[in-house]
Amino acid sequence: MKPENSPQTLKLPNDWERVLGELPFSITDFGQLLAWAELDLDQHLRFEKSLLLLLEKSLVWTNGKEVLQWPITAECTLVHGDHAGVGHLKLETLQHLEKIWYFTLAVNPHVLRLQASFKKMNAAHHVHEEHIVNEYDKQICPVCLSPKPANSDSCPTCDPEDDAPPSTWTLFKLWRFAKPYKNKLLLGFVLTLLSTGATLVPPYLTMPLMDHILIPYEKGQPIDFHLASLYLLALFGAALLAWGLGWWKTYLLALVSERIGADLRNTTFEHLLKLSLEYFGGKRTGDLIARIGAETDRICVFLSLYALDFATDVLMITMTAAILVSIDPLLALVTLAPLPFIVWMIHVVRDRLRFGFEKIDRIWSEVTNILADTIPGIRVVKAFAQEDRELKRFVDSNKHNLQINDRVNRIWGLFSPTVTLLTETGLLVVWGFGIWQVAHRHISVGVLIAFLAYIGRFYIRLDSMSRIVSHTQKAAAGAKRIFDILDHVSSVPEPINPAPLAEVQGRISLKEVGFRYGNRAVTKGINLEIAPGEMVGLVGHSGSGKSTLVNLICRFYDVSAGSIALDGRDIRSIGIADYRKCIGLVLQEPFLFFGTIAENIAYGKPDATREEIIEAARAAHAHEFILRLPLGYDSLVGERGQSLSGGERQRISIARALLINPAILILDEATSSVDTTTEKEIQKALDNLVKGRTTIAIAHRLSTLRKADRLVVLDKGEIVEIGTHESLMDAQGSYYQLYQAQIRQAAELVEGGAIGDTVEENNDVRQEESLQVIAKNLGAGV
Amino acid sequence: MMHTQTYQLERDDLGRLVFIDQSGKRHVGIYPVRAFPITAIAAGISLMDSSGKELCWFTDTASIPQNELALIEAELATREFMPVIEKIVKVSTFATPSIWDIETDRGPTRIRLKGEEDIRRIAGNILLISDANGLQFLIKDSTALDKGSKKLLDRFR
Numbered sequence: 001m002k003p004e005n006s007p008q009t010l011k012l013p014n015d016w017e018r019v020l021g022e023l024p025f026s027i028t029d030f031g032q033l034l035a036w037a038e039l040d041l042d043q044h045l046r047f048e049k050s051l052l053l054l055l056e057k058s059l060v061w062t063n064g065k066e067v068l069q070w071p072i073t074a075e076c077t078l079v080h081g082d083h084a085g086v087g088h089l090k091l092e093t094l095q096h097l098e099k100i101w102y103f104t105l106a107v108n109p110h111v112l113r114l115q116a117s118f119k120k121m122n123a124a125h126h127v128h129e130e131h132i133v134n135e136y137d138k139q140i141c142p143v144c145l146s147p148k149p150a151n152s153d154s155c156p157t158c159d160p161e162d163d164a165p166p167s168t169w170t171l172f173k174l175w176r177f178a179k180p181y182k183n184k185l186l187l188g189f190v191l192t193l194l195s196t197g198a199t200l201v202p203p204y205l206t207m208p209l210m211d212h213i214l215i216p217y218e219k220g221q222p223i224d225f226h227l228a229s230l231y232l233l234a235l236f237g238a239a240l241l242a243w244g245l246g247w248w249k250t251y252l253l254a255l256v257s258e259r260i261g262a263d264l265r266n267t268t269f270e271h272l273l274k275l276s277l278e279y280f281g282g283k284r285t286g287d288l289i290a291r292i293g294a295e296t297d298r299i300c301v302f303l304s305l306y307a308l309d310f311a312t313d314v315l316m317i318t319m320t321a322a323i324l325v326s327i328d329p330l331l332a333l334v335t336l337a338p339l340p341f342i343v344w345m346i347h348v349v350r351d352r353l354r355f356g357f358e359k360i361d362r363i364w365s366e367v368t369n370i371l372a373d374t375i376p377g378i379r380v381v382k383a384f385a386q387e388d389r390e391l392k393r394f395v396d397s398n399k400h401n402l403q404i405n406d407r408v409n410r411i412w413g414l415f416s417p418t419v420t421l422l423t424e425t426g427l428l429v430v431w432g433f434g435i436w437q438v439a440h441r442h443i444s445v446g447v448l449i450a451f452l453a454y455i456g457r458f459y460i461r462l463d464s465m466s467r468i469v470s471h472t473q474k475a476a477a478g479a480k481r482i483f484d485i486l487d488h489v490s491s492v493p494e495p496i497n498p499a500p501l502a503e504v505q506g507r508i509s510l511k512e513v514g515f516r517y518g519n520r521a522v523t524k525g526i527n528l529e530i531a532p533g534e535m536v537g538l539v540g541h542s543g544s545g546k547s548t549l550v551n552l553i554c555r556f557y558d559v560s561a562g563s564i565a566l567d568g569r570d571i572r573s574i575g576i577a578d579y580r581k582c583i584g585l586v587l588q589e590p591f592l593f594f595g596t597i598a599e600n601i602a603y604g605k606p607d608a609t610r611e612e613i614i615e616a617a618r619a620a621h622a623h624e625f626i627l628r629l630p631l632g633y634d635s636l637v638g639e640r641g642q643s644l645s646g647g648e649r650q651r652i653s654i655a656r657a658l659l660i661n662p663a664i665l666i667l668d669e670a671t672s673s674v675d676t677t678t679e680k681e682i683q684k685a686l687d688n689l690v691k692g693r694t695t696i697a698i699a700h701r702l703s704t705l706r707k708a709d710r711l712v713v714l715d716k717g718e719i720v721e722i723g724t725h726e727s728l729m730d731a732q733g734s735y736y737q738l739y740q741a742q743i744r745q746a747a748e749l750v751e752g753g754a755i756g757d758t759v760e761e762n763n764d765v766r767q768e769e770s771l772q773v774i775a776k777n778l779g780a781g782v
Numbered sequence: 783m784m785h786t787q788t789y790q791l792e793r794d795d796l797g798r799l800v801f802i803d804q805s806g807k808r809h810v811g812i813y814p815v816r817a818f819p820i821t822a823i824a825a826g827i828s829l830m831d832s833s834g835k836e837l838c839w840f841t842d843t844a845s846i847p848q849n850e851l852a853l854i855e856a857e858l859a860t861r862e863f864m865p866v867i868e869k870i871v872k873v874s875t876f877a878t879p880s881i882w883d884i885e886t887d888r889g890p891t892r893i894r895l896k897g898e899e900d901i902r903r904i905a906g907n908i909l910l911i912s913d914a915n916g917l918q919f920l921i922k923d924s925t926a927l928d929k930g931s932k933k934l935l936d937r938f939r
Contacts, residue, residue, distance in 0.1 A: 085863060096796065
């Protein structure tokens, strides 16, 4: 077969084109360009770019200064490997290492493609296998080859410019949540306008009060009581109006902001639940709790109190300024003179504060994290008498919190008094200038008094506006952290308009399944067909990719290559919830939620009848021990509930899986955390569960897989053997070795009797497991 | 397993390390690993075979004979990759993900920080930063960085 320049071979970057143009020879002499990779490390693992080209007849490497060239012969192989983030590619002949290249995993996909082209070329005499391209393979970014989110044209890996910088503008993203309440918000705004206007009436009335009543009286005229009472009545009326409107507005807007806050919390949690396990793997619980709990609350408080205040302030200031200008433009100018300065100061301080508040938030998460770490691990803490150490950790991070708070408060502390000083000075200037104006008969005393009354309010507003700065920044920081969650696109996308799932047979087909974690290949090229009702056991060392495979089948992660199909339909085209509903999962560590046993059993099917629950419990061999509990099926379990043994909890989780009557069953080390006697009981329960279902079981103890129709032996992410126990034993391959190792270990344990005796450690890989078994036999389970 | 002088270490034509144990068995493709690659570089070195079984343990580099040490160090040099960040030149944004232009002991490069949680404190002021590709970068003493770098770093932790 003639290797073709596949459409996936990309054009070289321009700088390399130029470098190649300057070579003493033309690369086209060696045939067509098949693949290339830009390596980013040199021989000494220093960051330096170089280019590796795969041509039809030769492999060319250049770093712009030197050029090396190897002819490709049949005995050449390219060996790829990686360690600690650095990949290497070796060009080997049968006897010699010709060359070794290093690169970071950022360019790994390109290198793998190059290696694949190389292999394909060398194996040209082999039967050409048609590469299956499905629609999901197109969801891979052509540049960096990493999967990109569905229905999006931009790739988050190589187009990171998409990441919007956080700023106060983040708060405007909240508009999405405010939209449903826009009528109420509009009404609130009108009310704010009116009530602010109403509060501006009284100072205006001081003007005629002064000029028409008090000043004439000073000049010896009698007081016009009728006029005076009219003015006072108007004053009172305005105050009453402002009170009523203010009350209505505050109530209305607080109502709306609480609802916005609740929506925000709900949406965030909803989104969080939809994110893939990958996301949770990288986050700490305390941090997520803090984000959804405290930060949404902070945003809510900001919206209900400070945003409102801010709007009022801005209105007040503009209205006041307008009134002042309309009364006397010159005096208004003098009065408003400090304003730009204050605005500038607010701007400067704002940046520093935002940074400080972000930091405080982070420290705050750290404090929460220590709690989230320590409280669940309290048994370990106490067992090793490390209370003081945990306390110290907590005190330290609190101290850190204090330090940063102190720093922020220093800026903050300086800021407020400075604003106050400026306002006082402003007042002084107005007094001075006003008296001078009055003396020259440019303005009346009433105007000056009105100005002073206005300016008092004006500066109070400015002051409070500057205070809002800190809250705005806090809310913006909070909003950013919330939108971090909300903007995170699930790596397991929900299909658009999925067709409903028909009756499930339970046939699972894995075709060329590969999974990369980051840029590390965890599993590759897995082909497996599981017939309906078949039980398949996954066997292999820890880290061989068993759990990854199960996670892929459950679609906790999406495959990076190839496809998984259920009854011939790609699982990515099935609604996630629909798909998971046909899977029953029993984990090593059963998790029980706080609630009654019945609720826990009915977790996957909340509308199950009592009869169904009991039936499931009976089948799971849980019925009897449940009845022995004082409150039977109504006993509370989970955190702070009735404490159950590992085996009992496991049987409840088996009943849970039984109740949803899944077509597919996944047992992930379901019996590993219990002792052998309990294991037997669980096994009996499991046998009921497995009947007639497609079952995929992972077990460390090979004896638990005796019922399996087929065993699949995995090693380093690849299938090495498939067969029944007998056939695999006959083949004397990896499975045989694993089995022998376990037998040997069991024998050693029997010989050793207890852990006190030193068993000659043979450095077996299963060593740690033997320790686990010993621990189990002793019944120790901290 | 204590090491005795009855083993042999050599490099074959394919560039792989070969360990010949007491019984004369050749283990091809063995590799050395450090027990404490960050906190105590010289403290413990183990030789592992290709399936990850320990073949030989040295409590510290001083206990390794000179010619073998050279082989081991050469092999380690190709396996150890934890550039030490000497300077943070520029960051694209203070929010994550953020692109950092940094100078390391292995030359200048550009990394992508996925989240603040990828900056981890190992011990004391030692920080370990993992970039989006899983590469790990070390900051040996976050207090000893220059002022600009410290300021930039500070925005993330």
